[in-house]
Amino acid sequence: MSASLAPECNESKERYDTCFLRWYSDKFLRGSAQTNDCDSLFRTYSACLTRALKDRGIDNMVQEARNEAQETDAEHLVKGRIPPS
Amino acid sequence: MVKVYSQNYAYDYPFATVTLAYFLRYPNPYSRHVLSTDVLDRTFDPATQRLYTTRLHLKRSRLPAAVVKLLPRSLLGASANGDSQAYILERSVVDVREGWMATESRNLELTTVLDVIERQTYKRPLEAKGNFGDEGTEVATTVTLHSRLGQRFRRARESAAEAPQGNFLARWSQASLQSTIESIGLNRASKSQPNAMEGMKIVMERLRHGGMVAVLEGMRKDREAS
Helix, strand or coil: CCCCCCHHHHHHHHHHHHHHHHHHHHCHHHCCCCCCCCHHHHHHHHHHHHHHHHHCCCHHHHHHHHHHHHHHHHHHHHCCCCCCC | CCEEEEEEEEECCCHHHHHHHHHHCCCCCCCCCEEEEEEEEEEEECCCCEEEEEEEEEEECCCCHHHHHHCCHHHHCCCCCCCCEEEEEEEEEEECCCCEEEEEEEECCCCCCCEEEEEEEEECCCCCCCCCCCCCEEEEEEEEEECCCCCCCCCCCCCCCCCCCCCHHHHHHHHHHHHHHHHHHHHHHHHHHHHHHHHHHHHHHHHHHHHHHHHHHHHHHHHHHC
16 A cells, blocks of 8 residues: 555554545445445544644645645636536 | 647556556556655545545655756755655546546646646546446546746736736746746656556556455555665
């Protein structure tokens, strides 16, 4: 599995990734997914990652990039490329 | 000014395998420069059967050496010598019902110097019987390179319409520098794209022969080797 940028999050990331890959291949790809089964594992990993981004002082940069990406989606919507999230 | 690299390709693997490989593509033997991958957000919409993912990758090497030579040190920061680290924001949507995946990756830093946005659309062919059929998967890639070096903006991508500062000569040399940087980026994209595809193929080959277990075992080895 790919490593997290924060070594302290590797364990919770690996647990989440394992769950996600199973859900993705067994349910999602077969069109039989009803819910995202790995939500609680994701929340644990995400809490760790959010802290790590803040500690490294990159949380704002990441948030700005995400906002900007959302804004430019409008252009691609016109071209029919990326649907809204 | 903007430069664009584009390519169409077809993978000899089912749509299901290709999308799984996309999420699993790091680490692979062609991705030694990728240091980490994190999931920032993942949303599943049961009504449309679409999966939205936002990830953050950390890669070695920020700018091509040729670009670094063109830039004032003040822009690069104290520690940067071109052999630094770069964060990449990756967003993707998989529509499992309609059989397509759209992806977008962009650099987070130094977007004024060179803004690189890679977009891909993966599609199962019209004649495909499903996500697991052996009809292959089509992929269209475009990489858009845009330099705004020398232009003063409150925010990097905000308004390309604003006129650059200075007289005609200054504007001309600025445009020429931007174009040079975009060309270097274009050259790099045309070299790195085939490697990215080879990396995907290795992950898909592991999936084909040994399933998930083989992929995870291969990843462990790639991680140890890097």
